[in-house]
Amino acid sequence: NAGVTQTPKFRILKIGQSMTLQCTQDMNHNYMYWYRQDPGMGLKLIYYSVGAGITDKGEVPNGYNVSRSTTEDFPLRLELAAPSQTSVYFCASSGDRGRDQPQHFGDGTRLSIL
């Protein structure tokens, strides 16, 4: 059981480039989330989804976009990379029991914008 899988694990981008961070889960979870973690800080919610075809903004959505065409996949897109988007990005998922379960996290994508 792989859980939540994120790719790539590391990436360096130039300012203005675009990229997609991939996230897939094999637990049949409806709820999925994207967070960013800056050094010495907690996690900030970027976007979330409660099921296929449904996405919503979190606390820090500017500069990002998401889609959810299947239950398994929840990619995060950076359109015009900026140095402020240098961070570690975590994808998470949780099941239909919702709050009775913790969110399960992927291993993260470490992204540097230069």
Next chain:
Amino acid sequence: ELKVEQNPLFLSMQEGKNYTIYCNYSTTSDRLYWYRQDPGKSLESLFVLLSNGAVKQEGRLMASLDTKARLSTLHITAAVHDLSATYFCAVDMLGYGNKLVFGAGTILRVKS
């Protein structure tokens, strides 16, 4: 707006000592989670606290929740080096989407 504060932000302990990490939050919630993160790694769930007065224990760690005081504690008993990590509390906003607000984290270093 829900705000979550942890203290201390950094804790250096001797092995064998006891200590408590505090997690305060600003608005009503009765759902709180504790996670552990090792350097360069993902977040691992430690405890899920689902009601006022909830207490959970696993090994040398014990977590509790007081929803009236809007306070959760993570108590460490007889610390060992393997407990060195960053600990986060996360509070459920109780709204649509089961969204969480995380504290800034407590970096715990246990010295031999």
